[in-house]
Amino acid sequence: MLNTDDKKMIIKICKLYYYESWTQEKIAEKFNVSRPFISKMIQKAREVGIVEILVHDDSHQTYELEKGIEQMFNLKxxxxxxxxxxxxxxxxxxxxxxxxxxxxxLIKDGDRIGVSWGNTLYHMVREFPLEKKGNVKVVPLVGGTGNERTEIHSNQIAYEMAKKLGGKCESLYAPSIVETEQxxxxxxxxxxxxxxxxxGEKVDLAIVGIGNPYSMSTMERFGYLTEEVLDELKELDVVADINSRFINREGHMVSHSINNKVIGIGLESLKQTNNVVGLAFGLHKIDCIKATLKGGYIQMLVTDxxxxxxxxxDR
Structure with a gap:
């Protein structure tokens, strides 16, 4: 049993540690004791019920989903x-x-980071904290020029991300898709x-969006996809685009001329990158995400x- 003085001492220590975020070293200096003594008092507080650790676990279900998808698709x-x-x-x-x-x-000093384009990457970069890293460079993985919604183009995303990281960026001054293979x-x-x-072939980390060519498609809005091309892609069972390349339900890149007109790194090169994060959310992206995971193009996924x-x- 603790006497009154010991209990008061422990309460004072715990208030500094938990309420005011003092380090154990700083608390030890204040009370002129050793750091292990403070550590022992904090542990004692838990044992006798002075301190109770309560985790508000609203995310238990999301944790189960994360582990389930990781195991199902062998993701990092x-x-x-x-x-x-x-x-x-x-x-x-x-x-x-x-x-x-x-x-x-995920970003370390000296990393080369590749980025594709799209709304989700734009919102990620907009929320990105200012945290400088040493000798970081951001590289666009696919072309994307024009005057419409320039904030979601790969060059702009690379520029904004590099600015947040205090690094450098490259620019790829070319469209995402051109008129002819020649x-x-x-x-x-x-x-x-x-x-x-x-x-772009040698980045340490790639961040790519996963698109649905038929629903809320940025590529269609930008004029890269005509009704005729969309019909042809449907005939090939295309369900998604990654880095402006189109894949079918099983995750295979389809044999369509549009895939040969893209200016950007290919999907096989993307597969060779050790760390690829795919960003996609919304119920219209379900088949897109599944196809991407089946194809093995990403090792990490962020979704809702x-x-x-x-x-x-949904099997």
Whole structure:
């Protein structure tokens, strides 16, 4: 049993430690005792019930979803963002913020980071904290020029991310998709384009969006996909695009001329990258995510709770 003086001492220590976030070293200096003594008092407080550790686990279900998807698709890591009862705008913000924190922890000094394009990457970068890293460079993995919604283009995303990290960035001054395969071959041979694509092949970390070509498609809105092309892609059972390449339900890149007109690193190169994070959320992305996971293009996934639940439970 603790006497009154010991109990008062322990309460004072715990208030400094838990309420005011003092380190054990600082508390030890204040009371002129050793750090192990403070550690022992904090442990004692738990044992006798002075301190109770309560974890508000609203995320138990999301944890189960994360582990389920990781095991089902042999992924390194999955982040499922709790989004129950949030409207669409708040879901977008929550996923962007969570993705930013997730990616930030993956980045090390000296890393080369590749980024694709799209709304989800834009929201991630907008929420990205200012945290300078040493000798970091951000590289666009796919072209994307034009005057419409420039904030979601790969060059702008690379620039904004590099600014947040205090690093450098490259720019890929080319469209995502060009009119002919011959034009594509001419453009990728240009020295300034070829050098950026070569850097994209060697990134330490890639962050890519997963698109649905038929629903809320950025590529369709930008005029890259005509009705005729969309019909042809449907005939090939295409369900998703990654880095502006189109894949079918089984995760295979389809044999369509549009895949040969893309200026950016290919999906086989993406597979060779050790750390690829895929960002996608919303129920219209379920088949897209499944196809991407089946194809083995990403090792990490960030999505929302409702989508994750469908991915793992809808067979």
């Amino acid at each position: 890591q999955v982040l499922v963002v709790p989004t129950r009862d949030l409207n669409n705008e708040l879901v977008t913000s929550a996923v962007g913020k969570a993705a930013a924190q997730f990616v930030q922890k 034009l594509k071959e001419q453009i990728v041979r240009l020295p300034n384009i070829a050098s950026v694509l070569a850097e 709770e409702a989508t994750a639940n469908k991915v793992i439970n």
